[in-house]
Amino acid sequence: RPSQYLQPPQQPQQAHRRIRQHVRTLSTAPGAAAQQFKAKPPKEVSRDMADGIQQSNRLILQHGIGKQRLVALAEDPSTPITAKWQRMMEVYLGTQLHVLASLGYDANEQGIMDYTRQLSSFVSSCDSELQEKFRRHGRETWRDMLATTFDLRQLIAADGEDELSIVDARNIMHKVSTKLIEPSVLNLVAEKCAKVDSGGDMEAEISMKHQIIQDVVVNNVYLNGSPSLIEELGFGSGDRGYAYMQYRMAFYENDPLCVQYTTSAMTKIWKAAGLDLGENAAALTGKMPMSAPR
Numbered sequence: 479r480p481s482q483y484l485q486p487p488q489q490p491q492q493a494h495r496r497i498r499q500h501v502r503t504l505s506t507a508p509g510a511a512a513q514q515f516k517a518k519p520p521k522e523v524s525r526d527m528a529d530g531i532q533q534s535n536r537l538i539l540q541h542g543i544g545k546q547r548l549v550a551l552a553e554d555p556s557t558p559i560t561a562k563w564q565r566m567m568e569v570y571l572g573t574q575l576h577v578l579a580s581l582g583y584d585a586n587e588q589g590i591m592d593y594t595r596q597l598s599s600f601v602s603s604c605d606s607e608l609q610e611k612f613r614r615h616g617r618e619t620w621r622d623m624l625a626t627t628f629d630l631r632q633l634i635a636a637d638g639e640d641e642l643s644i645v646d647a648r649n650i651m652h653k654v655s656t657k658l659i660e661p662s663v664l665n666l667v668a669e670k671c672a673k674v675d676s677g678g679d680m681e682a683e684i685s686m687k688h689q690i691i692q693d694v695v696v697n698n699v700y701l702n703g704s705p706s707l708i709e710e711l712g713f714g715s716g717d718r719g720y721a722y723m724q725y726r727m728a729f730y731e732n733d734p735l736c737v738q739y740t741t742s743a744m745t746k747i748w749k750a751a752g753l754d755l756g757e758n759a760a761a762l763t764g765k766m767p768m769s770a771p772r
Contacts, residue, residue, distance in 0.1 A: 624721050670694065683753070
């Protein structure tokens with residue numbers, strides 16, 4: 479009868495009681511089948527999945543707990559730039575793990591590696607327009623993180639939305655790579671890395687030497703001097719200037735000539751550190767320390 483659709487709304491206490499009953503039902507101990515359940519990771523990434531994962535990551539980093547943690551970092555000026563950068567990346571990776579785990583991937587480094595491999599395979603099969611779309615969305619998420627963690631809003635507003643020209647970007651990377659291979663820098667890396675004692679653990683040695691290289695590149699190459707390299711390049715000074723350079727240069731992270739400059743310089747840096755990178759060479763020399771993830 480029509481009257482059955484015209485019942486008065488539930489009173490608040492009735493609604494709350496129903497909600498509590500539903501929550502209790504959901505939170506009771508699972509049965510044997512549920513206890514034995516093991517999620518299965520996807521065998522491949524589809525376009526809908528790739529879109530959804532990117533959007534979910536950005537949602538959390540823009541509006542969720544990820545954003546709150548980035549704001550907390552921004553409000554702590556005492557944290558050194560390398561530590562702040564590492565914590566920002568922990569927020570990013572933690573967000574990604576949370577999203578991937580909900581799709582069945584392992585909530586660990588292996589899960590991220592599996593997803594990254596599948597995503598790379600999928601994107602390589604897409605047309606150039608779709609590939610650029612995924613790169614753009616990833617770049618926007620990265621820039622949002624930088625802008626929040628290092629409070630770049632005023633710098634961004636002052637320069638507007640126009641990207642650097644490709645000529646300017648290549649000139650910047652040429653100047654940076656030239657600075658990186660100065661004898662004083664290579665000698666400092668060699669001196670510090672010679673003191674590393676990893677007990678024969680190659681993975682630990684790479685990690686410890688990567689930290690040294692990161693500290694030298696950021697603090698002795700980019701931020702040292704008066705004016706510093708960051709100031710000479712026109713990005714401002716200090717931690718914020720470094721973050722702003724990464725924000726602006728993100729548009730050209732895959733430019734072949736910029737990558738060539740980076741690879742040439744970082745190969746010499748790692749050689750000075752005393753490491754034969756083997757199969758890790760491409761991953762470690764193809765990008766600067768503390769730059770956008772790939």
